[in-house]
Amino acid sequence: MKAVWVSAHGGPNVLEVVDRPRPEPGPGEVRVRVRAAALNHLDLWVRRGVEGHRFPLPLITGCDGAGEVDALGEGVLAIREGQRVAIAPGISCGVCTACCSGRQNLCRFYGIFGETRDGTDAEWICIPEQNALPMPDDMSFVDAAATPLVFLTAWHMLKNRCALQPGETVLVHAAGSGVSMAAIQIARLLGARVFATASRPEKLEKALELGAEMAINYAEKDFTRAVRDVTSKRGVDVVVDHVGAENISKSLRCLAKGGRVVTCGATAGPKLESDLRLIFFKSLSLLGSTMGGLGDMRDVWDLVAAGRMHPVVAEVMPLEEVRRAHELLESRAVFGKVVLET
Numbered sequence: 001m002k003a004v005w006v007s008a009h010g011g012p013n014v015l016e017v018v019d020r021p022r023p024e025p026g027p028g029e030v031r032v033r034v035r036a037a038a039l040n041h042l043d044l045w046v047r048r049g050v051e052g053h054r055f056p057l058p059l060i061t062g063c064d065g066a067g068e069v070d071a072l073g074e075g076v077l078a079i080r081e082g083q084r085v086a087i088a089p090g091i092s093c094g095v096c097t098a099c100c101s102g103r104q105n106l107c108r109f110y111g112i113f114g115e116t117r118d119g120t121d122a123e124w125i126c127i128p129e130q131n132a133l134p135m136p137d138d139m140s141f142v143d144a145a146a147t148p149l150v151f152l153t154a155w156h157m158l159k160n161r162c163a164l165q166p167g168e169t170v171l172v173h174a175a176g177s178g179v180s181m182a183a184i185q186i187a188r189l190l191g192a193r194v195f196a197t198a199s200r201p202e203k204l205e206k207a208l209e210l211g212a213e214m215a216i217n218y219a220e221k222d223f224t225r226a227v228r229d230v231t232s233k234r235g236v237d238v239v240v241d242h243v244g245a246e247n248i249s250k251s252l253r254c255l256a257k258g259g260r261v262v263t264c265g266a267t268a269g270p271k272l273e274s275d276l277r278l279i280f281f282k283s284l285s286l287l288g289s290t291m292g293g294l295g296d297m298r299d300v301w302d303l304v305a306a307g308r309m310h311p312v313v314a315e316v317m318p319l320e321e322v323r324r325a326h327e328l329l330e331s332r333a334v335f336g337k338v339v340l341e342t
């Protein structure tokens with residue numbers, strides 16, 4: 001089968017489309033003929049490498065995917081052959097306290113397709129049955145592949161980590177990213193008011209279309225000042241920030257008393273410098289978040305499947321153009337997801 005393969009870290013040129021053996025499903029697994037696979041920022045880290053972290057190279061990349069089930073392993077109960085499914089990206093041990101209480105992302109053996117084991121950028125993948133998310137008939141493989149990782153991430157951040165309440169105000173940074181595209185919609189669905197930041201006019205426009213009531217061009221106006229102005233100096237209750245450390249220091253200054261900043265990434269740099277006095281005087285919280293539980297995956301999947309929210313797909317291209325797909329994601333020139341068809 002065709003698969004995207006990384007055997008050493010580096011630029012987009014380390015991505016190779018190679019021939020790999022088609023996998024056979026083990027007990028409790030289903031095999032998916034992948035039709036679409038979506039890129040995530042995690043793919044960029046896997047390709048580039050992360051200082052002090054070892055990825056199990058060589059590896060087939062890709063965390064998100066969707067396709068048809070074409071073979072069942074022994075003991076599969078709920079999924080049938082021919083079923084169209086999306087792939088939940090998280091894998092865990094299934095027996096520890098975290099797993100048994102639905103917090104699989106806190107399992108010490110937690111991993112993600114395309115990061116800790118072979119991923120979805122291939123014609124076939126075998127996944128545990130519980131990772132197969134049945135698709136509604138009217139959903140495309142491209143939309144299905146573009147949904148799981150970013151909607152799970154944003155859902156867990158806002159609903160669980162921040163316990164977002166109806167009527168609260170949320171600032172979502174980098175509106176064009178996949179997580180932010182999902183976060184804007186989830187915050188609205190949970191009854192919050194949303195402000196978004198982006199740096200290009202077309203991205204600001206799209207953020208408004210998704211439900212933000214104000215879009216701030218951070219390249220033109222300091223976003224802390226814009227937030228102060230729009231909230232009559234009060235600040236916002238929640239900031240969704242995966243931009244990086246420097247941005248987070250400013251995000252903390254945007255918060256109302258009792259506010260929380262939640263982060264799931266540090267695209268632009270990891271080392272945080274901030275003022276603790278600000279944090280305790282105003283009873284602020286800085287919350288970290290990675291992925292989410294399988295139950296949360298299904299909750300947010302059902303909302304997308306029911307048409308209450310939708311992934312924004314920026315570009316679809318063939319698997320063979322994976323290098324260009326990485327360059328496009330890295331350039332931050334797109335609003336929403338880049339999807340590969342296999």
Ligand SMILES: [Zn+2]
Binds near residue numbers: 094097107
């Ligand atoms: Zn576990």
